[in-house]
Amino acid sequence: MGSEEVKVVSFWASPFGKRVEWALKLKGVEYEYIEEDIFNKSNLLLQLNPVHKKVPVLVHAHKPIAESLIILEYIDETWKQYPLLPQHPYQRALVRFWTNFVEQKLFDAAWLGMCSSGDEREKGVKVAREVMEKIEEEIKGKRFFGGENIGYLDIALGWISYWLPVWEEVGSMEIIESLKYPATTAWINNFLTHPLIKDTFPPRDNMILYYNRRKTLFSTFNV
Ligand SMILES: N[C@@H](CCC(=O)N[C@@H](CS)C(=O)NCC(=O)O)C(=O)O
The missing domain is CATH 1.20.1050.10 (Glutathione S-transferase Yfyf (Class Pi); Chain A, domain 2)
Known part of the structure; x- marks a missing residue:
């Protein structure tokens, strides 16, 4: 773990956040889950996603990535096991x-x-x-x-x-x-x-x- 650690900032009812968790689970990647109150946003969220101020955010090796579908692509490119996108x-x-x-x-x-x-x-x-x-x-x-x-x-x-x-x-x-x-x-x-x-x-x-x-x-x- 250490610098490579993976965190998911999300909200319990978020269908977008669940995508990120599903992808990580299928890949067998361990992550820390951080619950966000989207009605009273934390400074952490505002720092990690200053553009949209929305969850989910994936933080990998201290680098934040926002937007669930973009996060899915990142996950698929970073962890090669269990490919999510087809080859062709x-x-x-x-x-x-x-x-x-x-x-x-x-x-x-x-x-x-x-x-x-x-x-x-x-x-x-x-x-x-x-x-x-x-x-x-x-x-x-x-x-x-x-x-x-x-x-x-x-x-x-x-x-x-x-x-x-x-x-x-x-x-x-x-x-x-x-x-x-x-x-x-x-x-x-x-x-x-x-x-x-x-x-x-x-x-x-x-x-x-x-x-x-x-x-x-x-x-x-x-x-
Ligand atoms: N297009 C974004 C949508 C994310 C989104 O709408 N997240 C909601 C929670 S389900 C949110 O953070 N809402 C807070 C707000 O709109 O201020 C994605 O795919 O990640």
Whole structure:
């Protein structure tokens, strides 16, 4: 350890922070977890991520790296065991394409569906379902997006397995329609039950409470 030590600054309910922990666990890299209060940010966070002031931040050998997807690439380049991205440039490009597509569309749509009402809510649910249709086509016939093993795209989309169902409940909406998206539903199950992943999820009750609070904050202050 010493100068090579690895720290993850995150927040218990953060789906972005979980990506970093999943990647490190799959690689077998030990790390120190530092919990951040995102509603009362520490000086440490402001120093480590002065641009966005967000978690997660990975600190490796005293050097901070922010943005979960960039951290995943860093982890994959730094620790070669258990590769997360495929070898071939074309396959890598596809993984980045799908990551980018879902990141840009699904988060905002599902968040809007959960937090807003009326037309905005309807629009959010509609866009989220359209994204699910595309995901369904991509995962068909595969155990994981990465093939037999969890890869970069599984980690990037992993929040769909646990956070999205919580958001569905909080927002009284249905996005992952299991009859319409059987392959995605099977993937969710594979992801949730993976030996290195299954014990990493925050308690569901706490998540429901937390996101109900976020929904109230959104409808009161639009945050
Ligand atoms: N694009 C960023 C998103 C990170 C993010 O939104 N983190 C939230 C916690 S889930 C945060 O730190 N929020 C504090 C804030 O927005 O001020 C990533 O992928 O790392």
